[in-house]
Amino acid sequence: MAKLSSEDTKHVAKLAQLNLSEEEIKKFTIQLSNVLDYITQLNKIDTKDIQPTSQTTDLKNVYKEDKIDATRILTQEEALSGKDDTINGFFVVPRIIKK
Amino acid sequence: MILPKTIKETKERLIRKEFSCVQLVDSYLSNINSKNKELNAVLTISDEIAYRDAKKADEIIKNLGEEAFNEFPLLGVTVIHKDIFLTKGVRTTAASKLLENYVPVYSATVVNKLEKAGCIMLGKANCDAWAHGSSGENSDFGPTKNPHNQKYVPGGSSSGSASAVAANFSLISTATDTCGSTRLPANFCGLVGLKPTYGAVSRYGCIAMASSLDSMGHITSSVEDSRKIFNVTKGPDGFDATVARHSGIPVKDKLTIGVPNEFFVNGLDKEIVKNINEVKTKYESLGVKFKEISLPHTKYAISAYYIIQPAEVSSNLGRYDGIRFGDSRNKFGDEAKRRIMLGTYVLSAGYYDAYYLKAMKARTIISKEVYKTFDEVDAIIAPVSPTLPFKLGEKVSDPLKMYLTDIFAATANLSGIPSIAIPSGFAKNKLPLGFQLMGPRFGEDILFKLGEMYERN
Numbered sequence: 001m002a003k004l005s006s007e008d009t010k011h012v013a014k015l016a017q018l019n020l021s022e023e024e025i026k027k028f029t030i031q032l033s034n035v036l037d038y039i040t041q042l043n044k045i046d047t048k049d050i051q052p053t054s055q056t057t058d059l060k061n062v063y064k065e066d067k068i069d070a071t072r073i074l075t076q077e078e079a080l081s082g083k084d085d086t087i088n089g090f091f092v093v094p095r096i097i098k099k
Numbered sequence: 100m101i102l103p104k105t106i107k108e109t110k111e112r113l114i115r116k117e118f119s120c121v122q123l124v125d126s127y128l129s130n131i132n133s134k135n136k137e138l139n140a141v142l143t144i145s146d147e148i149a150y151r152d153a154k155k156a157d158e159i160i161k162n163l164g165e166e167a168f169n170e171f172p173l174l175g176v177t178v179i180h181k182d183i184f185l186t187k188g189v190r191t192t193a194a195s196k197l198l199e200n201y202v203p204v205y206s207a208t209v210v211n212k213l214e215k216a217g218c219i220m221l222g223k224a225n226c227d228a229w230a231h232g233s234s235g236e237n238s239d240f241g242p243t244k245n246p247h248n249q250k251y252v253p254g255g256s257s258s259g260s261a262s263a264v265a266a267n268f269s270l271i272s273t274a275t276d277t278c279g280s281t282r283l284p285a286n287f288c289g290l291v292g293l294k295p296t297y298g299a300v301s302r303y304g305c306i307a308m309a310s311s312l313d314s315m316g317h318i319t320s321s322v323e324d325s326r327k328i329f330n331v332t333k334g335p336d337g338f339d340a341t342v343a344r345h346s347g348i349p350v351k352d353k354l355t356i357g358v359p360n361e362f363f364v365n366g367l368d369k370e371i372v373k374n375i376n377e378v379k380t381k382y383e384s385l386g387v388k389f390k391e392i393s394l395p396h397t398k399y400a401i402s403a404y405y406i407i408q409p410a411e412v413s414s415n416l417g418r419y420d421g422i423r424f425g426d427s428r429n430k431f432g433d434e435a436k437r438r439i440m441l442g443t444y445v446l447s448a449g450y451y452d453a454y455y456l457k458a459m460k461a462r463t464i465i466s467k468e469v470y471k472t473f474d475e476v477d478a479i480i481a482p483v484s485p486t487l488p489f490k491l492g493e494k495v496s497d498p499l500k501m502y503l504t505d506i507f508a509a510t511a512n513l514s515g516i517p518s519i520a521i522p523s524g525f526a527k528n529k530l531p532l533g534f535q536l537m538g539p540r541f542g543e544d545i546l547f548k549l550g551e552m553y554e555r556n
Contacts, residue, residue: 018431018439035498039406043457045464051463052456052460053460053462055311055515056298059298059340062340064337064340072338078205081202
């Protein structure tokens with residue numbers, strides 16, 4: 001029923017920024033189709049007029065004071081510590097604009 | 100040295116000077132060094148920090164004596180953190196090659212709270228990469244083994260957390276539970292695993308999997324210890340807006356446990372059925388009543404879960420671009436890729452309503468049904484898993500089969516209620532058996548009371 005084509009898999013991989021090999025595309029197409037097949041059993045539930053649940057806490061609009069608290073902020077050195085390739089306090093990113 | 104089995108025993112023997120905290124650390128680390136090669140439960144050993152904190156704890160006990168434990172209720176309690184919890188200055192990998200060399204600059208709230216209460220961290224536990232899995236076999240650093248029988252999986256995703264406590268590498272461990280990832284490994288390793296109410300324990304500083312489902316749990320050898328750890332980790336921290344200040348639901352003298360017939364269906368292992376019947380008999384002899392209940396929609400929980408969870412996973416793992424920390428997205432393993440793909444698909448144009456919105460509506464129906472049950476009963480009993488622990492490699496090539504391992508876990512995560520896995524003996528093949536008790540939101544004390552009744556009698 002919910003059958004994915006290898007084109008679908010390629011499209012989704014592109015959206016998710018994943019580089020997949022031809023072999024992976026073949027494998028994931030089958031595996032994901034099986035999972036989708038299983039979960040379509042949800043269609044047996046009547047959800048007419050039911051509100052969706054996105055979280056279960058019952059909390060609404062939790063505010064905090066709009067005030068800068070230095071103890072909650074990473075220093076520039078800390079923020080950059082995860083990478084070796086930084087220049088003058090900046091992260092190096094891939095070029096997205098052509099020369 | 101014979102290692103203590105509980106927090107109480109650790110405290111009493113420290114007070115009696117039977118051992119020091121430094122000697123405790125010596126013993127646990129020597130267990131890790133001699134057995135971790137086989138079990139692969141621990142990814143990073145933080146021995147320097149362990150000895151620093153042990154010396155500090157010994158000093159406190161020397162100065163304050165017994166009173167030290169008023170201010171530091173977990174003084175001398177060793178902990179191994181699932182490698183999903185950030186630990187400042189100690190490598191945190193999520194068991195993924197993508198974060199192989201990542202050293203966090205801050206610690207998770209749970210880590211900080213335990214440290215403040217006197218816990219001594221020994222290291223970081225292996226797990227399924229990004230907490231995706233039910234067997235531990237999805238770790239990019241190799242599978243963890245079950246100490247009861249190394250041919251079997253310890254359960255996942257908190258595989259190393261359970262294996263480590265069962266192998267006496269540490270007294271307690273931290274774990275996370277998005278769909279059974281604390282309860283299943285505790286169950287497969289003969290231990291107690293708590294999945295707290297969503298919003299009871301801060302998620303701050305934990306590598307997010309599915310943000311509306313992730314619960315910060317822990318694994319201990321007893322229910323009594325599980326309660327003590329929860330009393331330290333719970334409560335608001337000002338960093339996770341979903342955490343509520345809640346004093347917990349009051350516990351009645353006479354308790355009734357609901358038995359949902361939908362959780363005792365065909366396909367459930369016969370030894371598990373027999374064992375849970377014995378558990379019921381024991382409870383009845385202690386004055387607990389049982390009542391048959393019906394939760395007809397919970398059989399759809401795993402389907403709703405396998406839409407909501409991957410959707411949230413695909414969003415949370417979107418941040419790993421290798422720019423600010425970690426390696427490139429090419430380092431994601433197969434299971435992470437599968438879930439990112441599935442999540443991206445169910446959220447993509449044309450499929451959102453059919454899958455994601457449908458699942459969120461199903462979540463409403465399942466949750467309401469469960470909440471209503473607690474008008475009639477104080478807790479719900481169910482199996483943790485439909486099968487006994489399985490062998491390494493048995494389900495690894497069939498993702499759907501692996502996903503269905505957690506068919507009884509999903510209800511608690513979707514509805515945000517607490518659940519505790521409690522060991523209840525051994526099967527014929529000498530592997531652990533257990534059961535889970537679910538309670539109303541913020542009903543942890545009911546679960547602890549029932550759990551302690553069972554383990555004391």
